[in-house]
Amino acid sequence: MWDLTFGEYDRAPDAPQLTQMRAELVDIGEKERILRERSADREAYRYLLDAHRLSASELSLRAGIETFLGREEAGRSALA
Secondary structure (H helix, E strand, O other), rough: HHHHHHHHHOOOOHHHHHHHHHHHHHHHHHHEEEEEEEEHHHHHOOOOOHHHHHHHHHHHHHHHHHHHHHHHHHHHHOOO
């Protein structure tokens, strides 16, 4: 029975379609790989940018505190 059913089915016309589908699947897989890499690159860039912002704001805060303390000490010595 299987031989009769399978024998009646002609696989030759489907070969170009299968080849095209495989090529499309490979192309889709490549696009997904590229998108994952880009996403990882963007995530790394965001991490570095956030680290830079935190570092810059910490330095700015330190400079502001040092300036404030410097003025306060100068005001104390002027009063003494």
